[in-house]
Amino acid sequence: MQRFLCFACLVLFLAGCSNVPKKLPFLQMEVTERVLDGHKVMDTAFRTIPAFKLLNQDSMVVTEKDFEGTIYVADFFFTSCPTICPVMHRNLLKVYNKYKGNSEVKLASHTIDVKYDTPSRMKAYAEKLGVKGTQWEYLWGTRDEIYALAERNYLVAAQEDKQAPGGFLHQGYLVLIDKDKRIRGAYDGTQDKEVEQLMKDMDVLLNEYKTQ
């Protein structure tokens, strides 16, 4: 009888679980513990993408405010890169086409060749890919701004998630950011399967906001 009850509880528990909407993990979550009035207190903090001011392919200023109310996918690239970037952007084009016109989704590709990839060169690059408008922003800034954003913010998650040594800036990572600027996923943009997973996770993330 006791065994049956345990089994029934397990079935009920699993049935309950299946109704709970899936949530994505937080890649940069820090839980700290401190003692307050003799009691242990836990505090959870999320590292978020800081404020930025960059130029896009139309030479318009783009800041974090342009991503308010949207989830977005960020990456780092060179327009002239012959290897990883074309593969990554062909894959990102699938993401763009799936969410085209969805005001809750944006893409942010940051150039790491700031001397050569001027906004006009990025505009030509975007047009060649068939990208119109600014749902997919091609972002330009000073080298220090871009590297700081990459190494201290977006790609920290990729490094922690993949446990691989250096060179992350040129490894084609796609980083998923939620509407609260928190990092929710890092994917290898050169791998079809990972890009499929990214799109599934984007649906989960969009759904999180619907069920809130």
Place this chain on the structure above:
Amino acid sequence: MAVAGMSCTQQSKQQDYKAVRDEVMKFHDVVMADHGVIVSNQMKLDTLLKDLSGLKAKFPQADTVKEKAAITALIADLTKAEALMNDWMHQFEPDVTGKSNEAAIQYFQDEKLKIAAVDSVYKKEIKLSGAYLSQFKK
């Protein structure tokens, strides 16, 4: 001799430019991992240069005039090194339209040599700047 010559010709006829192009691409990707280190070391040196008084406070034996000159020279060398791979990417043409298989093979073999040259400069500059930065625990 004639047999050896014939086998060489056959070998080059059989070789596909795509295989050589792939080698170039793979080599480029390997060297690009160091590209990040080249830029990262420039940024660390920039930070040191902006706060020489802080450096002096932490390392009293440092001669800031001497260190300023050394940092400036290292940044200049790293900047030149960084430009090498960027320049290579800007001029590299993976499209072989209008080239014969042999001409394409020759082109990609020459490009591989150019990347090898960039690679050796990268390694040298990373070693020099890394050694300098490690003195100041950076």
